Amino acid sequence: MNQTATLPARRFRIGFWTGVFGIIFLPFLVVTFLRFFKGLGAVTNLSDKFPWGLWIGFDLLCGVGLAAGAFTITAVVHLFNLKKFEPVVRPTVLTGFLGYGFVILALMFDLGQPWRIWHALIYWNPHSVMFEVAWCVMLYTTVLAVEFSPVVFERFGFHAPARIIHGLITPLVIAGVLLSTLHQSSLGSLYLIVPSKLHPLWYSQLLPLFFYVSAIGAGIGMVILESYLSERAFGRHLEMDLLEPLARAMVVALGIYGLMRLQVIVRNGSFTAITSLTYEGKMFLLEFVLGVILPVVLLSFRRMRTSPRWLVTGSFFAVLGFVVNRLNISVTGMERAAGTRYLPSIPEIIVSVGLVAIGMAVFALAVHFFPIFPERKLEGGD
């Protein structure tokens, strides 16, 4: 294998990143200890006025949303039968799986009594969006694990189970798309219950649709970013012939999303909040310019899409704007009704950063031990 040839360079990189990981991980362990032995109040800026903070706004809402690439790409390859995108399926499904793992770990920190998380399985309340969220997280994480499992089976030479899963791929992918559609939208539905609390720039009966479409856009953006990061970390080439059409799909998704958002804002009369540059108006502009206008305008030009630098820049803006949007809904838009400002505490940030670091470390290890990226040779011979 040509793996051995690249090993020295890779080992150097891992050494450096292991150091960074350690620096992040030590305070993470301290905060974890405090969180579980002293309570949420000891480490977070959460309060009775502001019961949901960074761990919901970033870890849950963004973690799930940015894992949307997995269901999008599997649908493109297995349902729309566009087989040329096959090379990005494995890294994307792995990212999706790790993203959901990240969300579940974050919930272990955020839930007051996480050891009771299984209660959602036995006490059913179909009127609760949180009930839908709980089931979707659980089922879709399972689907992602099964979708990824052939990679593990094949690595250890178990070909029979890998073949069985391969035969079941169509129903699996359909289940994955269904669960993702429900789950992405349900995170928006979570906020339908607060019509008198969430600022009208963000509140709309269409929140579930907004969450779904924006997750598709940002999920594709993540696939592009991830390809770029993999290129940097594992010395791979950017597959521009795959990423360019993906960027086109992202522009369409974000364009539709942006138009729908504007329609709602003009109709419900909250446009003045933008023009008069209130606190909420400014934060909306930040999210909308970064997450919609910049990527849509930039990547509408073929010249920009085919330039790796601009392609990655546009995707980065889309993902960044997406994160600002989710934080605006969970924090900015709720602050006025709560009558208080919320900024995450240092320990809250340490946990979020620590969990992202764990996810990236596991990804790097998976790439090291499993055939995640297709060999160049294979692609050429196809």
Place this chain on the structure above:
Amino acid sequence: MSVGLLFDATRCIGCGACSSACKEQNKLPGVVEAKTTAYTWTTVKSVNPAKPEEGPYMRHLCMHCKVPTCASVCPVLALTKTPEGPVVYDSAKCMGCRYCMMACPFDVPKYQWDKAVPIIGKCILCAGRLKDGKPSACAEACPVQATVFGKHEDLLREARERIRQNPSGYVDHVYGLTEAGGTSVLMISSVPFEKLGLKTDLPTEPPAMRTWQVLSNIPDFVAVWGVFLYGIHWITARRGEVAQAKGPLTKDMDDHERHL
């Protein structure tokens, strides 16, 4: 038969007997705090910043909604509405997601932020006392009948009667009649309700309905979307087979796609 409370802000003298009685009845630790917390389920305070001692005074407690938002959002059914009226909490089921706190239009549920094993704290309208045929502790403790306990329809009739007899002394609205779909706790006042710190911009239909509009469509959606996705797979797979059967065309199609 459903019961509730009627709070008349014109009668309240701000003595705080209700808060103390509540603490004692529900065995809540510590002293009565300025704002409701997981350990102080009801408070009384003056809403007259210039001359606090002149009042009027306002109570803060759970409104016990007819269609409680908290109960509708709780994924584990820890919060439920009893047929008698109280919205009660089963701490043994709660996993601490705090969606009830987010969702409550009256900001009632509070959390034990200081505990490693925390639970929610909120007024339960003395559901245990009600079973024994007794009124809530706060109503029993009130020396001036500012808070009275009774059947919901009796309380509503009483509230309307007081407003009718003294139209200049009351705002012509019973708070809790329509707010968030109606509540088991009713309030009347001589000053506008927003001056008492109550929210007056609440929708008249229960917020839970907005969620249910979406959730109730999920089974239909799953069926239609599932068939649609399979249909797409069927068509594209067939197209692939046809292309393969025709042989040389495959390359052209690939080229064609690449140019798109």
